[in-house]
Structure formats: C-alpha cells, structure tokens
Amino acid sequence: MNLLHVNDRAGEYPASYYAATRAPLGPFAPLQGAVRADVCVVGAGYTGLSAALHLAQRGLSVVVVEAHRVGFGASGRNGGQVGSGQRNDQDDLERVVGAANARHLWDLAEEAKGMVKSLIADHAMPLRFHPGIAHACWTQSQVRHARDYAEKLRRDYGYDEIEPLDREAIGRLIPSGVFAGGDIDRGAGHVHPLNYAIGLAQAAVAAGATIFERSEVTRIHHGAKAQVLTAQGSVTADHVILAANGYLGGLEPQVAARVMPINNFIVATEPLGDRAAGVLSEPVAVADTRFVVNYWRLSDDNRLLFGGGESYGWRFPDIVKTVMPALTDIYPDLRGVRIDRAWGGTLAITMTRNPCFLRVAPNVLSASGYSGHGVAMATLAGRVLAEAVAGQAGRFDLMASLPTPRFPGGVALRWPLLVLAMTWYSLRDRLGL
Template structure:
C-alpha cells in the first residue's frame, strides 16, 4: 500500500509547518472505478510534479494520496533548498568520470530553476529565502574535503557559485564554532508544506483529479494497469509510484532499493536574538555522516533537525531527542522553549543517489537521501517527460540506479543499522 493514516508522519499534525500552513483544499476519497491516462500514487512533490507536468502535456491524470496532501516527507522536511545530489562533485567524478558526472550535476541543478519558476508562475507563498546554504566543517580534515569539493565544482562542473570561508568568516554567518565552511550561494530555504500545497493547487488548476485518504492497496498490470483502493480503482495507460519511504508492497523491485529511516525536527519559540544566531539567515548543514541541519523560520524560530537514529522506530520524546544536538551546536540556545517537535520516514539508497526509472509503463522516483526538497519536483517532471515520449533525461538519471540493500527487504534493516553504527563511530573518532 502507498501510505496509511496521516502519511505515517510522527506528530506531523503538531509540526511548525502544519501550524503555519496555508488553507488547504480537502480532496474526496476515491469512490468507484475511474479511467485515466496516468494514475499517480503519492501526493508529495514527486507525484504532484509528475501529475502537473503530465496534465500540462494533455494527459488525464488521477492522483491517489493515502493520507493528506503534503503530510509525507515533502511537507515535513527541513525546507533546505540545496542544489545538486547527495553525492558531491568529487564522488560523482570518481563514480562516473568527469563528462558523465557533469551531465548528471547539470541535470540535478535544473531543480533549482524549476522550483523557482513554479513558485513564481503559480504565486506560491512559501517563505522563500535565497540566502544560500552553508556546509559547516566540524573537523580540519572535513574542511580539506570541502576545499577539494569546491575546487572540483569550479574546475570540472564549471560551477563557481561556492565560496570557502575561514572559521571566523563562517562564524559571521552562523554563530557556531566550525573549523571553516563552504558557502553554496545559490541555496536557500522555504516552507516545504506551503510549497507542496501550492504545487497541488497548480496541479488541480491544470486538470488533475486528486483523491486523499485513498490508500493504494494493489497494482495490477494485466490486462491493463489498475491501481485499487479500499473503495475504488483507477485504470490507466501509465502509473507513477511516488510514495518514497511510505510505498509498500505495490512493486517489490522498487522497495528493495530504498531504506526507510526516521528523521526528526524541532522548532523553538521565536528567538529575540535570531539574527545573532544565524546572522546570514542561511540554511545550514554540517559534515557529520549523520547530518545536523537547521535554519531560521520566517518568524525567527530555530528549526533544527538531526541526531543519530538508525531504525524507523521513533524516539519516545522527539524534543528531548533532538534538543542536545541543537544545544551542542548552539550553546547559547540552552534551555530555550521547544514549541513543535515532529518526525517521520524518509528513504535513503545504498549509493545515496536517487532511484529513478520505470518497469514497463510503471514509473517511479524516490530515494533522494536528504536532497529531495527540490530534486523531487525535477524528478516528477522527468517522469512526465518520459511518459509523454521524451525519455532521454529520465534515462540519464535512471543510470544512477542503486544496488538493492543486501539481504532484500527482510535483512536490509539490521544490516543498515550495523553500517550506520560504524559511520557514527567513525564520526566520533574523527571529531
């Protein structure tokens, strides 16, 4: 099935984003049998983008969401707009060589322009701040790695929009003691739920029919594609599976290449000294393998995500779980009141590169491994392009297909936990 309840989001209803969301249209659950050119499973940015762009190309599109639109990873993430892929420029060159690496980087970078265009074209109010993204180095060796990454971006990717900062320069942008930092000037941040809801409004305006609280329980391919729910079904020529970590059972070949993991975020009370905490109002992440990531909200709260959690099972107290990581990064925030705490599942792959492609007329995209805020919108567009006859760009991305997790879905959890524990130990020894 695609998702259950309210998108399997842990306390998503208590999130800062839901508390400050724009009014949302309630879409009725699917009733009876309907026909379409394309059925999309999943109402996050991947599915909504695929639906929007397919409808703009003349297809009749029906989208099924198991819970509520935007209440999955698309509407509860850190809101950090970070151009590119989770694997950096150096890693892409090592894996694919300079020419193919640059083609992949250039395609991934298109996500930024696409999202900005959608926000402007459809007048989506989502607290957009194009202030940059800063990667803070927590050790001297990490700073050297960032310097090499910046050099590779400039020389191989012809991408000069990064700047290396000394410890003092970094402190002037983010008031935390990093060894130095890399400033990605074309990054930024936004309210991800309001963006996702805006994307849904754009899709409906283009002719897409959306059904919420319509869990996809079965996918049949013969004699034609049919996606069933508890109270209805959609027959279509094509299908898009866009449930990410919440997609279960519809296509085992898709599920075997992602690992659902939990991520958790807190929002403090509004900070009178917010401008002193992050003077540059940038989005920030650090160089730990288990990344801390944070930013200021439009009303001056610290939104902080992070912590080492290696299984989908949630902590009993999300606020208590995340608070130490925030206070270690910002001792000046010790004891500040936390007003929102939430979490949920996201998906990672063995390569940390997205899993995008198709099996016949069943298309899919997921596994963004922390870079899905804008990459998901691009992936949806690439799916729509392929479905309507131009598969060249999707084919480029589909060559990134990660290996299945060892042991399949039964053993991927225990083996993933062992791997993450090893990386966590390496982090502690290094830092």
C-alpha cells in the same frame, strides 16, 4: 506495521511548525468507485505532484491518489533545503558514470533548483525562496575538502556561487564558535516545504489533474491497462507512476529492495527574539558535515528549526531527547530553550545515495530514494517521469543508469544491517573521526 499509520493520525498532518503555518488548502475527496485516466500517480508529494502538473500540462488525464493529505510525507516535513548538485559529489559521479554523464547530472540538478524558483514564481505559490545554504565543517580536513570542491565546481562546471569560509568567517555567520570553517552556496536556498507541496497541488489541479486524498493504495494489478486499487475505488490507467518514496511499503518489491525508509526529526524552538542573532547572522540554512547530518535555519518569526538524529525502527522515539544533544552541542547558550514543536518524518535512502529511478513494468515507472536531497530533485523527477510517459525517456534512462543496488539481505534484513552500519557512523561522529 505500516509506516503510513504507525506514527500519524489518518488524514492529518503531523503537529509540525510547517503544518501550523501552512497555507489554506481544503481537503480533496477520497476516491469512490471506478475511474479511468491516462496516468495514475501514487503519492502526493513533490515527485507525484510535479509529475501530475507536467503531465496535465501535456494534455493527459491524470489522477493522483494519496493515502493521507497533500504533502503528508517527507515533502511536508523536511528541512526545506534546495541544494546544488546531486546527493553525491561530482568527483564521485565522474568515477561512476564518466565525466560526460556527470556533467549531464550536474546540469539536471541545476535545472532542478531553477524549477523550484520558477514554479514558485510562475504559479504565485504561497511561499518565498530564501537564498543561501552554508556548509559547516567540524575539522580542518573537511574545510580543505570544501575549499577544493568549490574550486573544482568553479573550474570544471562554471559554478561560482560558493564562497569558502575560514574559522573566523564561519564564526561570524554561525556565532557558536564550534566550527573550523566551511562555505556558503549563494545559488542554493531554502523554502517552507509544506507550502511548496501545497503550491504544487494547486498548480496541478489548475492544469487539470485530479487529486484524491484519504485513498491509500492497497494493490496494483499490472497489465496493458494497469489497475490501482484502494479500499473504496480503483483507477484504470495506461501508465502508473509510483511516487510514495519512504511510504511505498510493500506495493512494489523491486523498489523496496533498493530504497530504505529511515526516520528523521526536527524541533522548533520558541521565538528567540534578540537571541536569534546568536544563531545565524544571515537568513540562510545550514547543514554540517556529520555523517548523520544536522541542519537548521531560522523561521520567519525567528524560531530555530533544527533537524538531526535518525532512527531505524518503526516508531518514533522521544523526538526532543533525540534532537536536543546535537542542538546544544552547537548552541550551548540555548540549553533550556522552550521547544514548541517536535516532529518526525520518513524519508528514503539508497545504498549509494543515488536516487532510484526504475521501470518496474513497461507502463509503471518509479522515482524515489533522494537520500535527503529531495526538494529540488523530486521536483525534477516529476518532470522527467512525465517526459518518459510521453515517450521521451532519455533523461529517465540517464537517472536510471545511476547504481542503486539492492540492500544486502533483501527487504527482511535491510533494516537490521542498516542499524549496524549507522550505529558505527554515529559513533564516528561522536568521536570526531
């Protein structure tokens, strides 16, 4: 099976709330025949489109090949959260790479958030950046950790945008009464993810990049001049950037051994009207502290967009049945609410939850495996990849130094082993451990 096709129609966006409210963007033509470029980018999500934009701004000729549509994959289906820091806490990074490099990684993540905001403004993209992400804790120990971590970021990194919340304060923000406390990060925020991808595509094309849709890559021939093949054409390029994330499939075994595709799901309720005040008292996004994270926010028309549940097989399960138990655990008053949209998507994780930056060959670079933290980091990855192609590889090498070991058992066994591990963690979530 091929994840590019097993759950979706060729060349079509899923039936998501984001697709239903997307900005206009006509289709780009498929690749036909042989073309030549300085750089060929595989995948038109945040990573690939950001790379194309930054490469084109440097004056390089860039071709982007996308199997379906711009933002078709995780970039157009996710929760839209633009979080602070890396996917792993700074405590963990300090232990792994040392205090100095951990500081560089924090600064990169702050740059990534700033990039999202500035790109939206500078290119008049068809969306807004909404400030604020709350982290909702289920237990008192998690509340204490959140408070201590906010203090660490203030003390050691000069980041003072996080406000700790006790049970009463989190209850005012999230009037469900189920959380022990948490915090709110005013420096983070959320966006319409598909419109952000569309905005990046428009900016890249305006800078001189060429995008081909409905152009699934079937093979890559490595060499001093790499050749990227599709069913109806080919791109010969000095450099190749692999930016397909969870949809890379078997194109590059070195990446596949380190990056695991998993499925995640979101539902959109009917417009809630006055009931929206019982969901959130501010227009912020929320993520909880479950290992299998629940995340949610209100749309501009007061629908609850609620994400949760994961699956590790090829085909999507019944999405509404997968997501609703978590939604109604948090908001029991919404039992029986009408669900107008339900969709799934494939993201990519690594064993360590660090992003995987890899030099596959001297002229082939890859970035993927953002582990649910990709809106900002994938945008930054595109810039870092563009720098590396231009001969400035310092930041790429720093990201590549983060440990991203191969999954045990290789590509063949990574999926069943992950299922066993995630089943255990899901059980821990249900038991409140």
